[in-house]
Amino acid sequence: MIVPCESNVRLGVNLDHVMTIRQARGTVYPDFEQAIVAAERAGADGITMHLREDRRHIQDEDVYLARRIMRTSMNLEMAATDEMRDIALEVRPQNCCIVPEKRMELTTERGLDVITHQARIRDLVSALSEADIAVSLFIEPDAKMVDAAARTGAPVIELHTGVYADAAGNSQENELNRIRAAAGHAASLGLVVNAGHGLHCGNVLEIARIENMHELNIGHSIVADALFVGLEEAIRRMKTAMREGS
Numbered sequence: 001m002i003v004p005c006e007s008n009v010r011l012g013v014n015l016d017h018v019m020t021i022r023q024a025r026g027t028v029y030p031d032f033e034q035a036i037v038a039a040e041r042a043g044a045d046g047i048t049m050h051l052r053e054d055r056r057h058i059q060d061e062d063v064y065l066a067r068r069i070m071r072t073s074m075n076l077e078m079a080a081t082d083e084m085r086d087i088a089l090e091v092r093p094q095n096c097c098i099v100p101e102k103r104m105e106l107t108t109e110r111g112l113d114v115i116t117h118q119a120r121i122r123d124l125v126s127a128l129s130e131a132d133i134a135v136s137l138f139i140e141p142d143a144k145m146v147d148a149a150a151r152t153g154a155p156v157i158e159l160h161t162g163v164y165a166d167a168a169g170n171s172q173e174n175e176l177n178r179i180r181a182a183a184g185h186a187a188s189l190g191l192v193v194n195a196g197h198g199l200h201c202g203n204v205l206e207i208a209r210i211e212n213m214h215e216l217n218i219g220h221s222i223v224a225d226a227l228f229v230g231l232e233e234a235i236r237r238m239k240t241a242m243r244e245g246s
């Protein structure tokens with residue numbers, strides 16, 4: 001029997017793939033503002049958008065528009081580059097999530113290597129924090145990486161759940177245990193713990209039930225479900241799945 005989740009984990013809805021449809025044809029639809037308004041009406045606690053270096057879905061003007069009209073908190077995902085730092089400092093979202101980026105990847109395939117790039121990330125965290133932006137580092141569920149993230153001064157981490165999402169059986173259980181351990185370790189260091197990537201209504205409950213989990217950022221599966229039930233209903237179903245499973 002699946003035990004329902006008592007906690008109230010926040011849902012950040014990632015709208016990148018609504019804009020993938022627009023960019024595929026260079027049309028003016030679907031409308032980003034309409035997507036934001038619908039997501040907030042359906043109960044999104046925040047909206048996440050990834051301004052990629054190749055601008056494959058979200059465009060610069062989308063980010064500025066979102067900042068003007070959003071009523072919930074904005075989470076801007078970005079690579080650790082000077083260009084993105086400058087945009088973030090101008091837009092001033094409530095939250096920034098620093099992610100690794102490779103031009104040819106289909107999506108963000110792994111967590112940030114905070115150990116190798118410690119100095120650069122520390123500088124970025126400090127510049128964004130001075131502007132009152134809560135910085136999150138997207139990392140693998142690994143104690144050494146959590147320690148390195150804490151050393152940069154970032155107040156938040158987002159644990160990469162992609163491996164968990166792609167796994168099955170015992171390997172999925174093992175990955176879930178790694179995520180639990182990393183979340184517990186991060187919380188003991190005073191970090192806020194978020195998670196995301198590859199989550200859908202069928203696999204989200206175990207992640208939402210992890211102690212200390214603050215927020216899940218979910219996009220692809222919500223947009224896929226929206227094709228059949230509409231964006232608002234897809235978001236409501238995800239919120240229910242985070243509490244009760246599917």
Ligand code: PXP
Nearest residue numbers: 108138196197198217218219220
């Ligand atoms: N969190 C981060 C840091 C991401 O890069 C992504 C994908 O853009 C997500 C969460 C959402 O992943 P998905 O689209 O698989 O739900």
